[in-house]
Amino acid sequence: MKRFLPLAFALVKFVSGYFLMSGAYELHRDEYLYLNQGRHLAWGYLEVPPLIAAQGWATLALGGHEGWVHFWPFLWGAATVYLVVRLAGRLGGGWFAQALAGTCYLGTAFARLNLLFQPNSFEVFGFMLGLYAFVRYVQEPRPRYLYLLGGALGLGLLNKYTTLFFIAALGGALLLTPSRRLLLNRHFWGAAGLALLLWLPNLVWQVRHGIPFLHHMALLKETQLVHVEAADFWKAQLVMCFAAVWVWAPGLGALLLGPAFRPYRVVGWVAVLGVGLLAVLHGKDYYALGYYPVLFAFGAVWWEKLLQPFRWKTALEPVLVALPLFFLAVLVPLIYPVRSPAAMAALRARYAPLGVYRWEDGQEHALPQDYADMLGWREMADKTWAAYQSLPDSVRANTLVQCANYGQASALNYYNRHRPMPLANSLNGSFLFWYPPVQACRAIIIVDDEPDDELAPHFASYRRFGSVLNPYARERGTHITVGLAPDQALRNRVQREWRTELAAWEGAAK
Structure with missing residues (x-):
């Protein structure tokens, strides 16, 4: 026994x-x-x-x-x-x-x-x-x-x-x-x-x-x-x-x-x-x-x-x-995530008094935050792959896939791991160690939940390709934007941001 x-x-x-x-x-x-x-x-x-x-x-x-x-x-x-x-x-x-x-x-x-x-x-x-x-x-x-x-x-x-x-x-x-x-x-x-x-x-x-x-x-x-x-x-x-x-x-x-x-x-x-x-x-x-x-x-x-x-x-x-x-x-x-997102949303009235539907932003949402963090990633990866395929053949090899945070970049790399496209990158966390050179970059696919349209003048072409539509996902509204022919000023800016962020981490003890 x-x-x-x-x-x-x-x-x-x-x-x-x-x-x-x-x-x-x-x-x-x-x-x-x-x-x-x-x-x-x-x-x-x-x-x-x-x-x-x-x-x-x-x-x-x-x-x-x-x-x-x-x-x-x-x-x-x-x-x-x-x-x-x-x-x-x-x-x-x-x-x-x-x-x-x-x-x-x-x-x-x-x-x-x-x-x-x-x-x-x-x-x-x-x-x-x-x-x-x-x-x-x-x-x-x-x-x-x-x-x-x-x-x-x-x-x-x-x-x-x-x-x-x-x-x-x-x-x-x-x-x-x-x-x-x-x-x-x-x-x-x-x-x-x-x-x-x-x-x-x-x-x-x-x-x-x-x-x-x-x-x-x-x-x-x-x-x-x-x-x-x-x-x-x-x-x-x-x-x-x-x-x-x-x-x-x-x-x-x-x-x-x-x-x-x-x-x-x-x-x-x-x-x-x-x-x-x-x-x-x-x-x-x-x-x-x-x-x-x-x-x-x-x-x-x-x-x-x-x-x-x-x-x-x-x-x-x-x-x-x-x-x-x-x-x-x-x-x-x-x-346990045993019920579908719609079923969990229907249970909100029963469990909301426990505070489990309140996110870090202090607001009540349709799902608990952890559950919402397990949705929308495959959709994001598929749409990013489609955006990459829409690029001219001549620029695909020199494309930067730029994400706002480690979750987006990591999820794209997971779901697109068997697809012939560049790895997604970010200026967030350990991705700083793996960030590629950008001087030869001829196209950028930007995945961001808060896209900066002020970047548009730095590209010869700048267009919104799609966004995450899953109504229960925490990443709902994250946009996939395609920019062609980024100018030198933008490439230099990205390079500076990368160096500054990496120095903040590696200079903590100095």
Whole structure:
């Protein structure tokens, strides 16, 4: 049973994902970016470390089908729930504790998190793997568990820089507990060396490029993190795992205060310090998700021990196991894109009070923003391809496809990957590294949601070719414009903008 249940939950988590996504939706704008990074393998990017780009490369090597794109978040979600259920068993939990820990994971925010090809799924897995390794070391002080912890942290740093906060929380937790004696263990420092060795290529890349991570954080703080209110952050901590709050909260309490889990007190402090650090730094609420799965395991074992003396536990246990899934069932349309855009728009009156139809602009829209971000991309790519085909044969080889943002450029490159046309480009994010020379450019196809018609005098011919018409797409109204024979002034302007933007990123530490 101790091996069967973890595998069963992992299988359910992996397979169910393929049945919980409607074909009416496309990929999310961020997913296109990570796939595009897979075309340009490097030890770093302006947005993220390189691990997800390696997954993007493998996806494209396998044909790039959407099923392969989804494979990665489904895999990391399955691996995480396996560790959660397995940990409950390692802590002495029987079928009830293991099953409850598993349904807590399936019925909370991870149901949504593990749908999208983003670094977040591996981040949660890496945190869980690291804490699982620590618990196993406490139970059996073998050096291999410390090196497993080091490997998890090293790969985590290659996946997302928020792992640095986790490491800080772990260090603080060790200092606050008797486990500080671990700092005198040579294998602990060997594990730290392993983590650093794994991260070193990306660290060197950051230094060589002027530490663009600093510019990225400055932009986040200016445009997004500045809007994160403390009250909203803490409210989200309750909401994201609300279906399991009755499990993870006692689990955290038992870790910090109870005698049964005293040897593992570091785990509780890691959660407290990690989430607290994010709150102080105005981090996004979902950055904290990686600290909860381990608490599901401890909380589930706590519940099993609590119910042990009661006669009616046999009847109550299945109900408690199913409870997180009941909450999930109520919110299925908001978590899984199983309903068509029109059907989701029809549900707006029911779910709008929850705020899920309100976008970053503060306005109510027909669909939740994430869903609207999964529409209109194929239409955009097809119309851009048609615009390219409309060009004279003599200029096609010297055409620049210029997009306003990374989502547009990445989506065009994904859907047009089998078509004989130039790659789309942008002056946004890591596309700055791949921007082509423009001096020989004889035509420009401009894809922009806010087109600048003042550019028209710089072309011999300038015409609007088409636009995205999908009424539910966030990119609705994005225009495809064709300009022939751009003048030298425009080419020089583009070149200057590229140099200025790249210098802003690479000069962040200077």
